[in-house]
Each structure stands twice: as C-alpha cells, then as structure tokens.
Amino acid sequence: MSELDDVLRCAGVRRTFGALRAVDGVDLAVAPGARHALIGPNGAGKSTLLRLIAGGQRVTSGRIWFDGREVTSDPEVSRARQGIGQTFQRSSLFRTLSVAENVALAVQRTRGRPWLPFPRRPGWAARVDEMLRLVGVEDRAHHRVDTLSYAECRQVEVAVALAAEPRILLLDEPAAGMSAAGTARLLELLRGLSAEITLLFVEHDLDMVFELATEVTVLHLGRVLMSGAPTEVQASEEVQRAYLGTGRRGELFTTVRSMGGDHVTPGT
Ligand SMILES: Nc1ncnc2c1ncn2[C@@H]1O[C@H](COP(=O)(O)OP(=O)(O)O)[C@@H](O)[C@H]1O
Ligand SMILES: [Mg+2]
DSSP, rough: GGGGOOSEEEEEEEETTEEEEEEEEEEEEEEEEEEEEEEETTSSSSHHHOOOHHHHOOOOOEEEEEEEEEEETOHHHHHHHHHHEEOOOOOOOTTTSHHHHHHHHHHHHHHHHSSSSOOOHHHHHHHHHHHHHHTOGGGGGTTTTGGGHHHHHHHHHHHHHHHTTSSSSEEESTTTTTOHHHHHHHHHHHHOOOTTTTEEESSSSSSHHHHHOEEEEEEEEEEEEEEEEEHHHHHHHHHHHHHHHHTTTHHHSSSSOSSOOOOOOOOO
C-alpha cells in the first residue's frame, strides 16, 4: 500500500510548550480500517498528538494529511467536517438532556442545521436509533445523561462522535475509569464498528490495546520509540528497555483498572 492510501499521515510533527518538546518530530501513518493504538507513559505526548491531529491545538512545525489532503492549517471544525472525529476526555454531553436528545443534536450538527431547536425529520430519528443501537445504549434512549453510569456516558460519547460520520475516530483513553465490565462492553462496541471507520486510540489498559489494535505506536518523551504490529511491540527489547530504564515498565505492560463497579463522574 502506498503512503497516499493512508487515512492519516503525520510528518515531523512537533509541538513545544515553552522549552518543553511535548511532541518532538512524530512521523505516523494510519492505514484505512486500522485499529491503531498509541501507548506510552504519562507525559509521553499522546493526548497532545491527538489534539494536533484533531486541530484543537496547532503544530509548532511539521505537517498533517488526512485522506491525502493537507490539514495542518485547517481549524478544528473544518477537520471535523472532513471526517476527523473525536471523543473528549472531559465529557461533552448535555447532562440534563436525554441520551436520544444528545445524539439527535449531534446528528443535527452534522446535517448542517444547528439553529433548529430539535430535529423532527423521520430520517433523523432512525439515524439516532441506529447510533444508540450501535453503542448498545438503546434501552437508555429516554434517560437523562446525568442518571447514567460512567461507562454508559462514555458509550453515549462514542455515539455522539459517530453521529458526525467520521472516517477516523480519535479516542483518548476511552476505558479510563471504567470497571472491567465497562471496559469489556466498550471493547465489544469498538470491535463491532465498521472497518470504514478507522480508529486511532490512546489507551493505558494494555489488555484492551492488544485485543483491539492492528498496529501499535509507542511514544516516549514526545518521540516515536517504535511502531509495528502488536506482537512486534510486545516482543521489542527496545520498548522493554526504555520502560525498564525509566522504571515505568508497569505503566506500559500491566493492566490498571479502577476498583469496584462503574461509577458516575462528579457533576460537571
Ligand atoms: N497546554 C499545555 N501547556 C503546557 N504543557 C503541556 C500542555 N499540554 C501538555 N503539556 C505537557 O506536555 C507533555 C505531554 O503531555 P500529554 O500530551 O498530555 O501526554 P500524555 O497524554 O502522553 O500523558 C507533558 O509534559 C505535559 O505536562
Ligand atoms: Mg493523555
């Protein structure tokens, strides 16, 4: 496959904060249909890289292409319209609206009528139902978001992101704070997504990474330490050495899950 076929490509992407090189010359190629994981210890630059790709922050230098078209200078909304979707670490849901209303608003935003009070066309309702079924929260359609569990909220956020019909979906630690059961549901949801949607996800739960990923990129101090098939990365002495050397092997190769069941995040 030629590099022109990549859904997403980063070349020499750099982002500094003062003297800190948060992302330090990253080359990244994401193939169509990939489940591409970004891993590395806290502070490696994973979230910053996702923001640079989505357009929430600008690169200091380097270039980014989406679908063969350069998007380096495009604003975030333009990139979203072109098909770069994302879920946010901080919830973007309207907590006093129902699940279906949240997804309906997202569908409406996508279909370009953001000024209408509420979507009323039958086609929209079908689309909302489809999104809810896809992420497995159809039985919660008419519940207010602030009555949902934390895991259910994350599922709804995926539905909201999918409503925008992205070609690539960026997920920043989608399983963070979830119980084992919540993580399993999320994994099932992501597994069930059409291959037409490419995934680029940051995840600390390495069981989830190695169950879902078709490709893994390891970031270390803002740089790509390694990129390859999951088995290659797991076997890599360089990866092991880097993390052993910094005493951070645990963060990379063990599972960290929250204790107890799903919980609701404090109101935001
Ligand atoms: N807005 C910002 N201002 C200053 N420093 C930042 C900002 N965002 C991130 N950083 C720093 O950049 C580095 C990478 O952060 P981040 O991308 O959040 O890493 P990760 O997601 O891998 O944990 C960290 O040292 C972090 O403190
Ligand atoms: Mg992060």
